[in-house]
Amino acid sequence: MPALQSSPALTAVLERIAKAAREAGRDPAEVELVAVTKQQPWPSIEPVLAAGQKRFGENRVQEAKERWSGRREGLELRLIGPLQTNKAREALGFFDVIETLDRPRLARVLADEIQRLGRAPRLYVEINTGEEPQKAGVPPPGADAFIAACRGEFGLEIEGLMCVPPLDEEPAMHFALLAKIARRNGLDRLSMGMSADFETAIRFGATSVRVGQALFGPRARRGESSNAGR
Numbered sequence: 001m002p003a004l005q006s007s008p009a010l011t012a013v014l015e016r017i018a019k020a021a022r023e024a025g026r027d028p029a030e031v032e033l034v035a036v037t038k039q040q041p042w043p044s045i046e047p048v049l050a051a052g053q054k055r056f057g058e059n060r061v062q063e064a065k066e067r068w069s070g071r072r073e074g075l076e077l078r079l080i081g082p083l084q085t086n087k088a089r090e091a092l093g094f095f096d097v098i099e100t101l102d103r104p105r106l107a108r109v110l111a112d113e114i115q116r117l118g119r120a121p122r123l124y125v126e127i128n129t130g131e132e133p134q135k136a137g138v139p140p141p142g143a144d145a146f147i148a149a150c151r152g153e154f155g156l157e158i159e160g161l162m163c164v165p166p167l168d169e170e171p172a173m174h175f176a177l178l179a180k181i182a183r184r185n186g187l188d189r190l191s192m193g194m195s196a197d198f199e200t201a202i203r204f205g206a207t208s209v210r211v212g213q214a215l216f217g218p219r220a221r222r223g224e225s226s227n228a229g230r
């Protein structure tokens with residue numbers, strides 16, 4: 001095996017995760033880093049991969065396949081963006097974890113496809129903690145019933161909950177709410193916290209944090225080509 005190269009950005013983020021965990025009286029090993037590579041150029045990703053990071057998050061099925069097909073051996077890939085039902089089969093065949101299960105129709109399609117393929121990804125239910133109309137996720141008042149339906153009616157095993165708090169609000173209350181919904185549903189895995197707020201999320205019990213720009217730098221805007229800006 002080739003020696004691992006060092007990535008200062010990865011080291012810095014892992015140190016911040018460990019520090020936040022220790023300050024919260026938690027074992028740093030309880031908090032997993034999901035490196036979010038969406039809209040990042042390969043030269044930014046490569047050093048983090050070479051330094052040993054194995055868990056990556058993507059928010060689009062097509063983009064993820066373009067980036068990772070042929071090099072996903074030994075990696076864990078997570079879908080963290082909205083999933084259309086007509087992409088469910090493709091997503092099931094590609095991702096190890098789907099974090100954005102949020103409606104009965106998608107649960108039904110995933111359940112059918114899991115039966116057909118004989119292979120199930122790990123699943124998280126996304127909660128729209130801010131009840132933002134434009135955002136994916138189950139609104140908190142419907143969370144318990146939806147989780148129960150996933151487990152009962154659809155026969156799906158749920159690993160945990162995921163949320164993306166509103167941009168313009170203090171994230172702590174949203175993380176606390178996600179933890180509370182998880183607790184009362186017997187779930188102990190929480191995917192919450194991004195570059196701007198992962199330390200807060202760890203304080204409120206995150207077991208995985210999804211970090212993009214703090215690792216890879218600012219994202220290219222969609223549709224922006226390499227010679228944009230002329």
Ligand SMILES: *Cc1c(COP(=O)(O)O)cnc(C)c1O
Binds near residue numbers: 194212
């Ligand atoms: C893009 C994205 C992230 C990472 O955001 P950063 O600010 O780059 O850390 C995390 N979670 C989801 C759902 C995302 O879409």
